[in-house]
Amino acid sequence: MKSNRVAAPIPATAGIGLRADHYREVTESLPAAGWLEVHSENYFGDGGTPLEYLERAREHYPVSLHGVGLSIGSCDPLNREHLKKLKALISRFEPGLVSDHLSWSSVDGRYINDLLPLPYTEEALRHFTERVQQAQDFLGRELLIENPSSYLQYTHSTIPEWEFLSEVARDSGCGILLDINNLYVSATNHGYDPQQYLRAVPAEKVREMHLAGFTINRYPEGEILIDTHNAPVATEVWALYRQAVGRLGRLPTLIEWDTDLPPLQVLLDEARRADEILETDHALVA
């Protein structure tokens, strides 16, 4: 471990995503963000510019590794190469948190490059739980599993998503990354009550929250919310976040923004707003 590094644990404050367009500015101006999160797969190269910037950033900030490609829910065997690269990245950067999604993204060795929804069945629950355990055993640490945004439901699903996620956490020992925007998007698209979801997740398992912006696709028959990470956090999502902080307490909270990236200051302003809510609303925890 490098002696001048800051400690690894992710503080219960707001952090921001570190993206290529902001590499230089973040590593030079060292803005007042509590921590940084990166997409693990962007650092799977043997070397190169992204890793060099992450080294520099890691000197000054705790870092969380957020995966989008482990494809935990897939019926293919877990990808050993992917796990090995992730493990190497973990030992190099000593992240405070490591996460991936309640989803699948590959079958028969080919990747579909999206966070695809699982049917919430007993079969999928057993499968997903086992796979989280395998990944955690390989990596030698706890994973956080994030609730996805979804745009469809399966006729054969029998378990509400919040129960599915809670059972995975209980049976595999993983933590939960609760994405408040995804919760809002999925609840709106499928017509369920986000409050019920919030009440059902086991508070002691939630280690991190995400906030992001969505897009509304409008059709003659109605509209659907798409989790695009290209906009400020919506008013309704801030309101849900307040309730989440009230119920779950102070937790590391990420401002996630991936496309149409705004000036860094916009992210920092969003982070400050999350920090204010963490400050005022956590006291409401019973």
Added chain:
Amino acid sequence: MPSLLEMQRGFSDGVFRSAGAEFLRQLRPGRFAPEQHFQVYRNNVFESLTQALKAVYPVVERLVGAGFFRYAAAGYIPDHRPASGNLHEFGGSFAAFLAGFPPARELTYLPDVARLEWAMHESFHAGAGQALVLNHLASIPAEAHGKLRFILQPSVRLLNSDFPILRIWQVNQQDYAGNERVNLDDDGVKLLVIRRENVEIVPLSEGDYALLEAIASGGTFARAAEAAVAAQPGFDLSAVLARHIQQGTLADVALES
């Protein structure tokens, strides 16, 4: 009830080919018909893979225009699905695809421009370089120098094109302000792509290219030198070698075992 595996295969086929009736029956009608809910994923996947190609091939996109690029990407994606969850590995066969893509047949230089952009992309993500040549060279007796094998930096890529692809690449950079005319009948080029501070493209002489190409394919220094002189009579081997050591093209050296 379909198994998880059957569902995943049906989903994947639905995204990249067309959604079968049996698969669609597994989707619950919601705000819209199941097909429309599914279409969101189809759009997301094609959009993100197209964006990934655009990020690697900006000059190809500029040469053919955004609409044509999107059309070519839509043709490429179904038969070249990513083989890993790391999107940086996606798109390496786009040059070969373009070479056999009938609508691009007249753009004979296009596949080589794509090869150059892929080489730059690989170089960008390659491992960090070493500079151990001088350290190790000192301990090797002069009479053994013919049996040396040099090792290139991991970020080195070599390209050979019948078209002036460096000039094409240069005039299609966003900050390029000069004359944009390219004469396609101009000579082809031999290029070195390497990451130093940034990824650089360096034109090579015939001899220089033959030298590095022989080193890249694992040849001894004696064989590489022979190839260089054969490719370019009067080739100044010692000057070129010194430059590659000094500028870090060569990472290390070892004696043939």
